[in-house]
Amino acid sequence: MGIEGRLMIDLRHSGDGTGRIAITSSRPLGLARAFVGRSADEAVLMLPMLFNVCAMAQGAAAAQACERALGIESDKTTDAVRRVLVLAETLREHLIRTVLDWPRFLGFEAGQSEMLAVMRPYEKLRRSLDPERRVLAIGGRARFDPASVLEAIEVLAQLVEAIIFGESLDAWRTRQSAEALTDWSEECATPSQRLVRTVLNRGWAEAGRATTQFLPHIEDGDLSALLLGDSAATFVAEPTWGGRPHETSALSRQADTALVRDVARMSGGNGLLTRIAARLVEVGCLPGVMRGLVEGVFRNEAGQPPTPAARERCGRGLAQVEAARGRLVHGVAIEDGIVRRYEVLAPTEWNFHADGAAAHGLAEIAGRQQDAREIADLFVTAVDPCVGYELRVH
Structure with a gap:
C-alpha cells in the first residue's frame, strides 16, 4: 500500500x-531513497507499489530512468504502449474524480455503479496493452493484440460520452468558446x-x-543536475525554475486550446x-490520442529501430512523464546494477508550493x-485530482 501523506490547507x-492561507505537508518526499542498495530491477518492480497514486506513471518513469542510466535502448512500440498506459491512467483519474467528487460538490451521493463503469474498461485496456505485465520492466518489450486494445479504447470513449459530456466526442470538440460551454452546461444531464x-x-x-507560470520544457541534463545534485532535498520539497515556482497540471497542458483560452x-x-x-478538454481528447498512438505503432513504426537511450552521463538517468496531476520526474544513479541514488519529484510539490499557483488561488x-x-x-x-488533503477554514 502506498504512503502518500496529505496536505493541510x-x-x-x-x-x-483579504485572505491568507497556509499549506503544510505530511507527504514523505524521500521514500524512493529506500531503494538505494537494491538492484535496479527490484527498484522498478517495487516503486509503483510504494507510490500507488499514478502507479502507471510511476512505473513508466522508473523503467525509463533506469534504462537511460544503464544505456538500454527501448523500441518505439514499447515507448508507445507505456505512453498509452499513462494516458489511460490519466483518463481514469479524471473520470473517478468526476463520478466521486463532483456529485459530492453538488450535494449528491456518488454512485458505485458509475465507479465500476469506469474501472472495468480501464482494467480491460490495461490487460490488453500489457498481458504479460512486462512493459514497465527494465528492457521490457510490448506484445499485444491491437484489435482488443482499440476495442477497449472505444468502450472508454463511449463511457466518456455518456457520463461526462452527454453527447458524442465529435459534438463536444466543436465547443470551442465560453458561450458554447455555457450552452452545453444548460442541459444539466451529467455531473x-x-x-x-x-x-x-x-x-x-x-x-x-x-x-501562474506554467512549467516549461526543461532539458534532462539541467533537471538532473538539480534532482541528483547536493541540494536535491531542498529542490524536491520546494522546486523552482528560474527562481520561481511553476504550475504543471491539466491547465498547463491545455492552456493553448481554443476553449480554455x-x-x-x-x-x-x-x-x-x-x-x-x-x-x-483533456478528458475529451484522451481517447483519440490513445487510439492514434496504437494505430501509429502498426501504420508507421513497425520495424523501426529502437529509440537510442538518452544518457545524461554514465550511470545516471532521468525521465519526465506527464501524469494525471502533472509532470512527474524520476532521477537515478546506478553502479554495477545497484541503485546508488534515487529521487522523485512529484507535480504536487510544484503546484502546492508556498508561493505557487494553488497558494495564490486559495488566498483569493x-x-x-x-x-x-x-x-x-x-x-x-x-x-490536482489525486492529492490527499484536509481543508480548514477559519
Missing part, C-alpha cells in the same frame, strides 16, 4: 476582506454539466484567479471555471466572505 478571512452550471450561477467562475478570457484568468474547462478564495469552503474544495481537486 488553512484558509483565513481577514477583516479587511459535469451540472457543475459548470452551478459555478456559473453562483458567480464562482473567477474564483481562485491568480497569475476563451474561458480564461471570459472569466479574467486562470480561475475555477478555466481549470474545470481544461479538465474537460479565502478573501471571499461566502462559500469559501465549497469553492476551495473544488479548486484543490481542479488543480
Whole structure:
C-alpha cells in the first residue's frame, strides 16, 4: 500500500476582506531513497507499489530512468504502449474524480455503479496493452493484440460520452468558446454539466484567479543536475525554475486550446471555471490520442529501430512523464546494477508550493466572505485530482 501523506490547507478571512492561507505537508518526499542498495530491477518492480497514486506513471518513469542510466535502448512500440498506459491512467483519474467528487460538490451521493463503469474498461485496456505485465520492466518489450486494445479504447470513449459530456466526442470538440460551454452546461444531464452550471450561477467562475507560470520544457541534463545534485532535498520539497515556482497540471497542458483560452478570457484568468474547462478538454481528447498512438505503432513504426537511450552521463538517468496531476520526474544513479541514488519529484510539490499557483488561488478564495469552503474544495481537486488533503477554514 502506498504512503502518500496529505496536505493541510488553512484558509483565513481577514477583516479587511483579504485572505491568507497556509499549506503544510505530511507527504514523505524521500521514500524512493529506500531503494538505494537494491538492484535496479527490484527498484522498478517495487516503486509503483510504494507510490500507488499514478502507479502507471510511476512505473513508466522508473523503467525509463533506469534504462537511460544503464544505456538500454527501448523500441518505439514499447515507448508507445507505456505512453498509452499513462494516458489511460490519466483518463481514469479524471473520470473517478468526476463520478466521486463532483456529485459530492453538488450535494449528491456518488454512485458505485458509475465507479465500476469506469474501472472495468480501464482494467480491460490495461490487460490488453500489457498481458504479460512486462512493459514497465527494465528492457521490457510490448506484445499485444491491437484489435482488443482499440476495442477497449472505444468502450472508454463511449463511457466518456455518456457520463461526462452527454453527447458524442465529435459534438463536444466543436465547443470551442465560453458561450458554447455555457450552452452545453444548460442541459444539466451529467455531473459535469451540472457543475459548470452551478459555478456559473453562483458567480464562482473567477474564483481562485491568480497569475501562474506554467512549467516549461526543461532539458534532462539541467533537471538532473538539480534532482541528483547536493541540494536535491531542498529542490524536491520546494522546486523552482528560474527562481520561481511553476504550475504543471491539466491547465498547463491545455492552456493553448481554443476553449480554455476563451474561458480564461471570459472569466479574467486562470480561475475555477478555466481549470474545470481544461479538465474537460483533456478528458475529451484522451481517447483519440490513445487510439492514434496504437494505430501509429502498426501504420508507421513497425520495424523501426529502437529509440537510442538518452544518457545524461554514465550511470545516471532521468525521465519526465506527464501524469494525471502533472509532470512527474524520476532521477537515478546506478553502479554495477545497484541503485546508488534515487529521487522523485512529484507535480504536487510544484503546484502546492508556498508561493505557487494553488497558494495564490486559495488566498483569493479565502478573501471571499461566502462559500469559501465549497469553492476551495473544488479548486484543490481542479488543480490536482489525486492529492490527499484536509481543508480548514477559519
